[in-house]
Every structure is written in C-alpha cells, then in structure tokens.
Amino acid sequence: MGELVRFGVAFDFDGAYKGLREVKRSRMKANILNLFLGLTCTGLLAMGASAQTFINLHSFTALDSKSSTNTDGAVPYAGLVLSGNRLYGTVNEGGDFDNGAIFAVNTDGTGYTNLYGFTGGNDGGGPYDELFLSGNTLYGTADYGGTNGWGAIFTINTDGSAFKDIYSFPANNYSDAGLIMQGNLLYGITEQGGTAGKGTVFAVNPDGTGFTNLYNFAGADGATPNGPLMLSGNALYGTTYRGGSFGWGTVFAVNTDGTGFTNLYNFTGGTDGASPQYGLVLSGNVLYGTASSGGLGNGLTGVIFAIHTDGTGFTNIYSFSPGGVSGDGDNPYAGLTLSGNTLYGAAVDGGSGNSGTIFSVNTDGTGFTTLYSFTPTGFDPDNFSSTNSDGAGPYGTLLLSGNTLYGTANYGGNGGNGTVFKVVLPTPPWLSIAPAGGSLIVSWPSSTDANFVLQQNLDLSTVNWSTNGLTISDDGTNKSAIIIPTAGSDFFRLANTNGP
Numbered sequence: 001m002g003e004l005v006r007f008g009v010a011f012d013f014d015g016a017y018k019g020l021r022e023v024k025r026s027r028m029k030a031n032i033l034n035l036f037l038g039l040t041c042t043g044l045l046a047m048g049a050s051a052q053t054f055i056n057l058h059s060f061t062a063l064d065s066k067s068s069t070n071t072d073g074a075v076p077y078a079g080l081v082l083s084g085n086r087l088y089g090t091v092n093e094g095g096d097f098d099n100g101a102i103f104a105v106n107t108d109g110t111g112y113t114n115l116y117g118f119t120g121g122n123d124g125g126g127p128y129d130e131l132f133l134s135g136n137t138l139y140g141t142a143d144y145g146g147t148n149g150w151g152a153i154f155t156i157n158t159d160g161s162a163f164k165d166i167y168s169f170p171a172n173n174y175s176d177a178g179l180i181m182q183g184n185l186l187y188g189i190t191e192q193g194g195t196a197g198k199g200t201v202f203a204v205n206p207d208g209t210g211f212t213n214l215y216n217f218a219g220a221d222g223a224t225p226n227g228p229l230m231l232s233g234n235a236l237y238g239t240t241y242r243g244g245s246f247g248w249g250t251v252f253a254v255n256t257d258g259t260g261f262t263n264l265y266n267f268t269g270g271t272d273g274a275s276p277q278y279g280l281v282l283s284g285n286v287l288y289g290t291a292s293s294g295g296l297g298n299g300l301t302g303v304i305f306a307i308h309t310d311g312t313g314f315t316n317i318y319s320f321s322p323g324g325v326s327g328d329g330d331n332p333y334a335g336l337t338l339s340g341n342t343l344y345g346a347a348v349d350g351g352s353g354n355s356g357t358i359f360s361v362n363t364d365g366t367g368f369t370t371l372y373s374f375t376p377t378g379f380d381p382d383n384f385s386s387t388n389s390d391g392a393g394p395y396g397t398l399l400l401s402g403n404t405l406y407g408t409a410n411y412g413g414n415g416g417n418g419t420v421f422k423v424v425l426p427t428p429p430w431l432s433i434a435p436a437g438g439s440l441i442v443s444w445p446s447s448t449d450a451n452f453v454l455q456q457n458l459d460l461s462t463v464n465w466s467t468n469g470l471t472i473s474d475d476g477t478n479k480s481a482i483i484i485p486t487a488g489s490d491f492f493r494l495a496n497t498n499g500p
Contacts, residue, residue: 054372056390057087057109058420059413062383063094070094072114073101074417076408078130078178079334079396081138082107083158087399087406087420088115088138090127094417099125099145102138102156105420107406115160120145123165124152128176129228130396132186133158139186139206143176150174153186153208166208172197177279178228181206182256187214187236189225198223198243201236201254214258219243221263222250227279227335230287231256237264237287237309239276248274248294251287251307264311271296272316273303278335278397281343283363285309288317288343290332295319301350302332304343304361317365320347327370329357335397337405338363344371344405346394353377355392355412358405358423367451371405372423377412385416393418403427431494436482442492443480454481457491465495 061070074094080087085107095101096117105112118125124142132139136158146152146168153167153175169175173193179186185203194200194216201215217223223243230237234256244250244266251265264287267274273291280289288306295303296319304318320328329347337344341363351357351373358372374394377386386392391409399406405423413419431454434441442454454472455465470481483490 052371052426053424054390055109055422055424056413056419057107057422058105058112059391059415060091060094060417060419061415062380062385062417063098065383068094068098069096070415070417071096072112073103073117074415075410076418076420077128077395077410078408080399080406080408080420081131081133082399082401082406083133083136086111086158088131088133088158089396089408089420090129090131090140091418092126092128092143097125100127100142102127102131102140102160104158104160107401107404107422109420113160116156116163118142118145122147122168123163124154126176129178132179132181132228134181134206137206139179139181141175141177141179141188143174151176153179153188153204155206166206167204167211169193173200177226180229180231182231185256187229187231187256189227189229189238191224191226191241199225199240201225201229201238201258203256212258214256215254215261217243220245221261222252225252226277230280230282232282232309235260235309237280237282239279239289241275241277249276249291251276251280251289251311253309262311264309265307265314267291267294269294271319272314273305277333281336281338282309283338286313286363288336288338288363290334290336290345292331292333301330302347304332304336304345304365306363315365317363318361318368320350327352327357327373328368329359329370329373333395337398337400339400344398344400346396346398346407348393348395348410353388353392355388356394356409358394358398358407371425374409374412380416383416386411387414387416388412389414391419391421431492438484440483441480442483443478444494446474446477446479448479448494452494454479455493455495457493459491465493 073091075092078090080089097119099118099120102116124145126143128143142152148168150169151174152165156163173190175190179188190200196218198217200213204211222240224241226241240250246268248267248269254261274294275292277292280287291303301320303316307314330350331348334346347357353376355374361368374392375388377388380387392412393410395410396408403425409419457465
C-alpha cells in the first residue's frame with residue numbers, strides 16, 4: 001500500500017469532544033492500518049471502506065479498413081512499466097505502418113502519445129513483451145524485422161527520441177520476451193535458435209555489443225523459453241513452454257555467466273499444469289508462476305504454482321475451474337505480481353463475461369478472489385472486430401503501484417483493438433468509535449474482508465499486538481467490540497497480514 005493517513009480524536013467518557021489530538025502520515029509495513037488513541041479518554045475517527053474500481057484509461061482505435069493502420073496502435077500483448085505518473089508499453093499491430101508501436105499514457109488516462117511506430121524493416125516490428133526501464137531509457141525486443149529479418153533489440157528515450165536498434169538477431173533466432181538488467185548487462189531469451197534450435201538464454205551490453213549465448217536449450221532440458229527472466233543474486237530463473245522430460249515445459253535456473261544450469265521442474269501436463277507462458281516472481285526462496293494449461297480442471301484451464309529455488313517443494317497452489325465457469329478465469333498466460341503475501345494475475349479467458357479476469361490469491365493458495373471480470377464482447381461488423389467498454393483477453397503481467405494495478409487487454413474496448421486499464425484496489429477499512437455509558441464501542445463494517453482482524457496493544461513502543469481479551473460481535477451491518485476503559489492506555493488497529 002501507499003501512504004496512509006492516521007487520525008486520533010479524544011473523548012471524555014460522557015462522549016464530549018475534546019479536540020483533535022493527532023494527525024500525521026505514516027508508511028505502514030504489512031499493509032496494516034493502525035488507528036489508535038489511549039482509552040483513558042479515547043476515540044477513533046470514523047473512516048470508510050471501498051471496493052475495487054475498474055477504469056479504462058485508453059481504448060485503442062479501429063484500424064483503417066485498407067491500410068490496417070491507425071494513430072495509436074493495436075493489440076497490446078505486453079504489460080506496462082511506470083515512471084512517475086507515466087505508463088509505457090507496446091502494441092503488436094497497428095500504428096503508422098501496421099507493425100506495432102511504443103506508447104506512453106498518463107496514469108489518469110490523459111496524454112496518450114505514440115512514441116514510435118515500427119516499419120517492419122531494419123527497425124523491427126511486432127513488439128510482443130513489456131519494456132525494461134533504466135533511467136530515461138526504455139529497452140525492448142521486436143518480434144521480427146531488424147537487419148536479418150528475425151527481430152531486434154531496441155532502445156528509445158522516454159520522450160520518444162533516440163530510437164535505435166542495438167542488436168539484430170541472426171536467422172532462425174527471435175525473441176518476443178522482455179529484458180532485465182544487472183550492472184552493465186541485459187539478459188533475455190530467444191524462443192528459437194541456438195545450437196539445437198530450441199532457444200537460448202543470452203546476455204548483451206546496453207549498447208548492443210558483446211552479445212553472448214549463455215545457454216542453449218536442447219529439448220530434454222526445456223525448449224521455447226518464454227517471458228522475461230527473473231534475476232536473484234547471480235542466478236537467472238525462467239520457464240520454457242515446451243520440452244523437458246514430458247514435453248510440457250520446465251522451470252529452470254542458470255547462473256549469469258552461463259554455468260550451473262539446473263532443470264528445477266518438468267511439467268507433466270496433468271494436475272501440476274502445462275506450458276508456462278511467462279516468467280516467475282520470487283519471495284524468499286520460493287518462486288511463483290503460472291502454467292497456461294493443465295491443472296485439476298479439464299486439463300486446459302491452467303494453474304498457479306510454487307517451487308523452491310533448489311527445485312524442491314513444487315506445489316500447485318491453485319487450479320482454475322474448467323472453462324472458468326466458477327468466475328475465476330481460464331488460461332493464465334500472464335506472469336504474477338507479488339505484494340506481501342498476495343499474488344496478482346490475469347486470466348485470458350473465462351470470468352463472468354468470458355473475456356478474462358483480474359485475480360488475487362495468497363501465496364499459500366488460499367483466498368482466491370476475482371477482482372474483475374471483463375465484460376462480454378459484441379461483434380462490430382464495420383470494423384470486423386469484437387468490442388466492449390473495458391477490453392478483453394489480458395495477456396500482460398500486471399503492474400502494481402500503491403493500491404492500483406495497471407494492465408492491458410489484448411482486444412475489445414471501443415475500437416476492438418484492446419485497452420490500457422487500471423484497477424484501484426480497496427483501501428483498508430476504517431474503525432469508528434462511540435461512547436456507551438462507561439464503555440466505548442469500536443466498530444467497522446461487516447462487509448470488511450475477513451482477513452482484517454481487530455488487535456490490541458498496551459504500548460505502541462512494542463510489537464505486542466494481540467487479539468487477546470477482545471470479543472467481537474456482528475449484527476450484520478457492523479462488527480464491534482465493547483471496550484471498558486482502564487487506568488492505562490489501550491491501542492487498537494485493524495490488521496491484514498494476508499493481503500496487500
């Protein structure tokens with residue numbers, strides 16, 4: 001969460017207002033909303049809770065029927081990166097030459113700018129995955145084009161200036177995955193190419209020199225690596241879409257110098273999942289990811305999994321329902337975003353509108369929540385496209401900033417060519433207090449997430465927050481606890497240690 005405002009209001013026991021006691025700002029750990037005041041003469045300012053809100057920031061426009069071009073681009077597969085209040089991303093099609101584009105838009109949806117339109121020639125074309133931002137420079141990959149026709153690595157400034165191809169992939173090599181950087185090296189993957197034609201892990205200097213294939217996949221160890229790599233220390237972690245012992249993909253690790261390759265897990269295509277399409281996130285020594293199919297459903301719906309960095313402890317922490325009929329979604333192509341103990345992601349299909357979902361789930365697999373279901377699409381015969389108000393088919397990994405998720409939908413929207421959106425997550429609920437004779441009643445809405453619990457502490461200088469001695473009642477509208485003031489001071493807060 002971002003910055004929270006903490007208030008306190010003091011009362012006499014007869015309820016008379018004595019004055020504002022404290023107003024200050026505090027950045028809280030573990031997303032705990034801490035509202036307090038000593039109970040010898042105590043009160044808490046009432047505050048309101050809210051639900052998540054979906055906002056369509058930009059709908060990509062329809063393509064010209066003859067040239068298949070437009071001014072802003074079409075079909076965003078990639079997630080977004082953020083600098084200040086400016087989001088940056090790519091579209092795979094449309095733009096000035098119908099070969100995709102790089103764009104920027106403000107977080108409130110204003111100021112959309114097409115920074116660069118790919119020609120499909122030496123500059124490349126069809127960017128597929130998210131950009132990497134370093135300073136005011138964006139790095140990315142083009143799926144085709146370049147001097148050899150097999151794609152390229154490019155850079156561009158955030159103001160749209162200084163576009164440059166820094167490296168063109170050789171024949172039979174291409175990359176539609178994003179890049180990461182450590183020190184003075186960029187790391188990425190090619191889906192094909194290498195000594196066995198099964199893909200590679202590579203490193204290259206930010207100016208395009210020193211390109212090196214760190215590892216060549218051979219099939220049994222994995223094939224068709226996908227998504228950006230995840231870097232921790234001197235180890236790179238990733239997934240392959242195919243190959244491995246059963247042909248359904250793998251999770252792998254390799255050192256940044258190309259040594260120490262380890263096949264951490266081979267997907268069987270069964271209940272454990274199959275065909276991971278994206279990269280991983282790391283918390284402690286546990287990697288989390290998605291497999292686009294397999295699982296406990298009908299074998300086509302996908303899973304969320306966890307595995308230790310040493311390859312032990314593989315766990316299918318969530319299987320999507322067959323066809324997403326339970327509203328959870330179907331086929332999670334995108335990677336996951338981690339905040340505290342909560343994973344956020346997107347499913348390309350399913351949900352109540354069968355147009356995909358945004359979801360959250362705890363890292364132990366509990367608490368799965370569909371945060372948003374994209375609405376059904378309708379056919380637009382004039383533009384031969386599927387349209388709706390919000391978008392459909394979210395392929396890209398979500399970006400979390402504060403309490404807001406940002407992402408893209410691959411199609412749908414007013415022009416049928418996808419959208420840029422944000423989902424504003426609920427803020428923690430506020431406590432309220434009211435006098436009741438010689439006691440006080442602390443209350444909060446019954447609709448509050450069950451993960452939020454009331455805790456008590458006798459001394460704010462300690463971490464001894466506890467639920468001991470608190471009896472909670474629920475009248476269907478509010479949950480409450482009756483507090484009997486003592487000679488000392490008691491402090492209370494609502495805490496959610498399982499959520500963002």
